[in-house]
Amino acid sequence: MASATSTPTPIPMLKPMPSALTFELIARCSTTKARAANLTLPHGPVQLPLFMPVATQASLKGLTPHQLEATGCRLCLNNTYHLGLKPGQEVLKAVGGAHKLQGWKHNILTDSGGFQMVSLLKLANITEEGVRFLSPHDGTPMLLTPEHSIDLQNTIGSDIIMQLDDVVITTSPDAARMREAMHRSIRWLDRCITAHANPTTQNLFCIIQGGLDLEMRAECCKEMVARDTPGIAIGGLSGGEAKDDYCRVVNTCTGLLPEMKPRYVMGIGYPEDLVVSVALGADMFDCVWPTRTARFGNAITAHGLLNIRHARYANDFGPVEEGCGCMCCRKKEDGGLGITKAFVHHLASKETVGAHLLTIHNVWYQLALMTSMREAIIEDRFPAFIKKFFDDYHGADKTKYPDWAIKALKMTQIRFENTSIRTPKRYQNSNPARKTLPIAYCHDHMIEEA
Amino acid sequence: MSISTTVQRSKELKELVFDIIKHADAALSSARIGKLSVAGRKDLETPNFFSLSSRGAVPHLTPDVISAHTQFGGVYMALEDFIERAGNATPPIMNCPGPFPLHTFAALPPSLITLLAPRRTPAVTAAVGNSNNAISIFTSNGFQTLSNKAYINYAEKLHPDIAVALADIPHGSVPGTKRVTKMADRTQGWLTELLSGRKEGKPAIFAPILSIDFLDQSEYINELADEFADDIDGLAFYDSNLLPDIPETTALSRLPKLSLDEPSSPRHILRQISLGMDLFTIPFVGFATDAGIALDFQFPRPSQEEGIVSKGTGSAPLPLGIDMWSTSHSTSLTPLSIGCPCYACRSHHRAFIQHLLSAKEMLGWALIQIHNYTTMSTFFHSIRESIRNKTFESDCEEFARAYESELPEKSGQGPRVRGYNFKSEGPVEQKKNKAPWLPLGGDDQVAQSVVPSDELAGKLEEMGVTEQADQ
Ligand SMILES: [Zn+2]
Numbered sequence: 029m030a031s032a033t034s035t036p037t038p039i040p041m042l043k044p045m046p047s048a049l050t051f052e053l054i055a056r057c058s059t060t061k062a063r064a065a066n067l068t069l070p071h072g073p074v075q076l077p078l079f080m081p082v083a084t085q086a087s088l089k090g091l092t093p094h095q096l097e098a099t100g101c102r103l104c105l106n107n108t109y110h111l112g113l114k115p116g117q118e119v120l121k122a123v124g125g126a127h128k129l130q131g132w133k134h135n136i137l138t139d140s141g142g143f144q145m146v147s148l149l150k151l152a153n154i155t156e157e158g159v160r161f162l163s164p165h166d167g168t169p170m171l172l173t174p175e176h177s178i179d180l181q182n183t184i185g186s187d188i189i190m191q192l193d194d195v196v197i198t199t200s201p202d203a204a205r206m207r208e209a210m211h212r213s214i215r216w217l218d219r220c221i222t223a224h225a226n227p228t229t230q231n232l233f234c235i236i237q238g239g240l241d242l243e244m245r246a247e248c249c250k251e252m253v254a255r256d257t258p259g260i261a262i263g264g265l266s267g268g269e270a271k272d273d274y275c276r277v278v279n280t281c282t283g284l285l286p287e288m289k290p291r292y293v294m295g296i297g298y299p300e301d302l303v304v305s306v307a308l309g310a311d312m313f314d315c316v317w318p319t320r321t322a323r324f325g326n327a328i329t330a331h332g333l334l335n336i337r338h339a340r341y342a343n344d345f346g347p348v349e350e351g352c353g354c355m356c357c358r359k360k361e362d363g364g365l366g367i368t369k370a371f372v373h374h375l376a377s378k379e380t381v382g383a384h385l386l387t388i389h390n391v392w393y394q395l396a397l398m399t400s401m402r403e404a405i406i407e408d409r410f411p412a413f414i415k416k417f418f419d420d421y422h423g424a425d426k427t428k429y430p431d432w433a434i435k436a437l438k439m440t441q442i443r444f445e446n447t448s449i450r451t452p453k454r455y456q457n458s459n460p461a462r463k464t465l466p467i468a469y470c471h472d473h474m475i476e477e478a
Numbered sequence: 479m480s481i482s483t484t485v486q487r488s489k490e491l492k493e494l495v496f497d498i499i500k501h502a503d504a505a506l507s508s509a510r511i512g513k514l515s516v517a518g519r520k521d522l523e524t525p526n527f528f529s530l531s532s533r534g535a536v537p538h539l540t541p542d543v544i545s546a547h548t549q550f551g552g553v554y555m556a557l558e559d560f561i562e563r564a565g566n567a568t569p570p571i572m573n574c575p576g577p578f579p580l581h582t583f584a585a586l587p588p589s590l591i592t593l594l595a596p597r598r599t600p601a602v603t604a605a606v607g608n609s610n611n612a613i614s615i616f617t618s619n620g621f622q623t624l625s626n627k628a629y630i631n632y633a634e635k636l637h638p639d640i641a642v643a644l645a646d647i648p649h650g651s652v653p654g655t656k657r658v659t660k661m662a663d664r665t666q667g668w669l670t671e672l673l674s675g676r677k678e679g680k681p682a683i684f685a686p687i688l689s690i691d692f693l694d695q696s697e698y699i700n701e702l703a704d705e706f707a708d709d710i711d712g713l714a715f716y717d718s719n720l721l722p723d724i725p726e727t728t729a730l731s732r733l734p735k736l737s738l739d740e741p742s743s744p745r746h747i748l749r750q751i752s753l754g755m756d757l758f759t760i761p762f763v764g765f766a767t768d769a770g771i772a773l774d775f776q777f778p779r780p781s782q783e784e785g786i787v788s789k790g791t792g793s794a795p796l797p798l799g800i801d802m803w804s805t806s807h808s809t810s811l812t813p814l815s816i817g818c819p820c821y822a823c824r825s826h827h828r829a830f831i832q833h834l835l836s837a838k839e840m841l842g843w844a845l846i847q848i849h850n851y852t853t854m855s856t857f858f859h860s861i862r863e864s865i866r867n868k869t870f871e872s873d874c875e876e877f878a879r880a881y882e883s884e885l886p887e888k889s890g891q892g893p894r895v896r897g898y899n900f901k902s903e904g905p906v907e908q909k910k911n912k913a914p915w916l917p918l919g920g921d922d923q924v925a926q927s928v929v930p931s932d933e934l935a936g937k938l939e940e941m942g943v944t945e946q947a948d949q
Pocket residue numbers: 348349352353354355356357358389392
């Protein structure tokens with residue numbers, strides 16, 4: 029395995045890569061690196077920056093496609109690994125792909141399946157050929173190659189497909205292994221490009237690797253940008269690294285990526301992470317956290333996470349979030365359902381309807397957050413937006429602002445008044461669970477449950 | 479069909495009005511068509527049904543889905559679903575603002591009629607018996623007693639459109655002779671208390687008919703006919719076999735009759751309708767949904783198309799439902815039922831629904847629930863047409879020839895989340911799926927840096943990775 033470690037990867041003489049998308053840059057923040065753009069995909073336009081809810085197994089946690097559409101979602105994620113197991117490629121072929129399977133008229137993005145295999149199946153073993161693993165069905169040895177992954181994603185018919193990459197956890201101390209993974213990911217990208225059967229109807233995104241090593245990231249950016257895929261993902265992150273490191277990597281990559289292509293950071297979904305990442309120049313994000321946390325009774329709001337299972341909400345007859353425009357929170361007079369915290373509390377962990385309602389709210393919150401960032405960028409008031417966002421999120425208590433966010437925003441020229449940087453450790457100890465959760469928790473579409 | 483002037487006058491005072499529109503051929507059947515009108519709600523043509531709720535929610539269906547994709551006209555609410563805190567504090571629902579707290583609390587579409595009863599149907603067998611002034615109920619915190627006084631207070635404050643009066647029913651156990659004699663007495667006493675304390679005829683009250691022999695409650699039933707008939711708004715039958723025994727006085731005949739008799743199949747519904755039942759609660763809809771069974775029947779016979787396309791020929795009776803767990807549907811692009819107008823059938827196909835069940839995705843049960851409720855609405859619509867056309871009895875015979883008598887057995891598992899109310903009864907799944915494979919490695923670290931949660935544990939357990947008790 030080590031033999032391939034430092035083989036330089038020549039840029040192959042590729043024919044110009046067709047693209048099934050158009051990317052139109054609408055506005056740039058004059059202070060930060062944030063951008064607003066229109067991305068037109070085979071199943072319609074979407075507006076960047078964008079959050080993509082994760083419909084792991086071709087459904088978003090109890091919501092009908094109709095309800096998902098009503099949240100404003102026009103691009104959701106399906107997981108190739110899960111669809112490959114169930115319903116399986118044969119069924120997908122027979123049915124005519126994932127759009128037809130789930131009755132979804134809008135866009136779908138699929139991952140390569142490799143990351144989830146490595147994460148879910150601890151016996152997965154990576155060789156130059158691909159990812160070896162034991163079938164979850166019958167334990168027989170299987171192999172997922174870049175060619176298989178693309179073939180499966182071609183069958184799924186997703187609007188954006190991802191290359192198979194060699195993922196090493198970012199905190200791994202093994203620099204040689206990290207370098208090998210980065211180079212192998214480039215080689216696998218070439219194999220994915222060659223294998224891709226539908227470049228005019230499906231957009232292949234490369235995935236930048238290289239751990240927390242900025243030079244390695246830069247090298248990977250250079251190599252992969254040369255392959256000219258329609259879009260670019262920054263991968264390997266949200267695997268437990270410090271948020272400072274995360275921000276440095278995103279900042280470095282976005283600085284090296286072409287302006288006129290969408291940039292997707294995989295596995296990111298906490299509101300603070302989204303705001304900072306947009307400021308660092310990223311456009312697209314996905315995460316299971318908003319829908320997962322809904323099933324634990326948590327509502328995401330501009331003022332932080334509320335656990336509606338807490339007894340204090342048993343007699344709270346206000347909406348989940350005052351002023352929220354989602355179907356649940358809007359009053360009946362305004363065409364909404366008039367759902368109260370008290371009702372969600374009453375249902376929490378006893379009837380799935382309670383989780384469905386919070387899922388609707390949380391997805392709406394995430395999409396609305398992205399929309400409001402976009403508007404702020406277009407109107408060139410994004411720095412003010414960021415300040416207000418952190419103010420609201422922390423009850424106007426600047427001492428609660430996370431240090432990593434302050435530092436990251438400094439990279440983008442934004443400074444908060446009266447804040448000082450404290451040690452990350454102190455920050456972690458002095459804050460409740462919400463803020464001390466590692467970003468990694470977020471990336472657990474790799475452990476998405478049924 | 480002519481309505482007496484006395485009835486007309488009393489109507490003006492009532493929130494609930496029931497008009498009998500048409501009778502079936504009286505020589506053959508007591509089936510009838512009626513119209514239930516409640517101020518502010520959508521009129522409900524009978525025979526019809528109320529959906530069952532659990533903690534105020536129709537299982538699997540958010541209120542927007544109820545509005546958009548179902549046609550049922552009312553919801554049955556069990557008080558025991560709302561008052562688990564009653565021991566220590568005022569139950570939150572009692573603090574809900576507005577003139578219709580039950581409606582508001584559950585965010586129900588305003589068009590739906592609410593029916594409040596003390597207990598769920600079916601109800602979990604109580605650990606202790608009822609007393610002279612209270613019954614035993616089962617809340618999410620366990621067994622409690624509910625006094626008639628408390629029930630009257632709840633019914634008044636929550637303002638359901640209809641409340642079923644408290645009944646002395648030993649759910650699940652067979653009462654001894656000593657007990658039987660008390661049941662009717664207690665129930666009558668409780669009803670008297672409820673009616674005498676009621677203000678402005680709100681809410682409408684359905685008097686319970688007990689699941690004991692007529693002779694054991696004849697005094698009570700005669701009292702209903704003689705004394706209570708003008709004050710009550712309907713009858714709620716815990717045993718539909720009592721229907722023929724009810725005195726056919728004008729005052730009782732005009733009342734809507736609700737079945738809480740837990741019909742186990744469409745055939746039982748038809749039988750009760752022919753005995754004069756107007757309204758139903760139908761637990762088998764939810765049972766079928768949770769079992770992944772899509773109801774598949776039409777009254778009185780399958781549509782031409784369907785008979786030919788999917789059912790073949792021959793005289794064997796057709797199954798009443800389709801087991802959607804079966805992998806035979808995995809590539810089927812046909813709807814659950816051909817010609818079904820429901821959202822699930824218009825927008826999706828069997829392959830997707832089979833996939834969702836097999837992947838244990840909650841949407842699978844939601845779609846089947848939408849379909850099953852639509853199937854019931856269509857069924858009742860056809861029944862009313864049949865009564866109108868005076869062909870109801872022969873149509874029932876045809877239905878009995880066309881379809882099997884009971885629903886198919888379930889093969890798959892129910893949804894992951896089960897209500898507390900299932901704990902004490904029924905065939906509850908014993909163990910989560912046995913893992914189809916096992917990891918060979920020794921260490922128990924599954925995915926790095928991920929905090930194991932109870933939900934995650936469930937997933938991992940399912941994948942055979944670890945054993946962790948549910949929280
Ligand atoms: Zn909301």
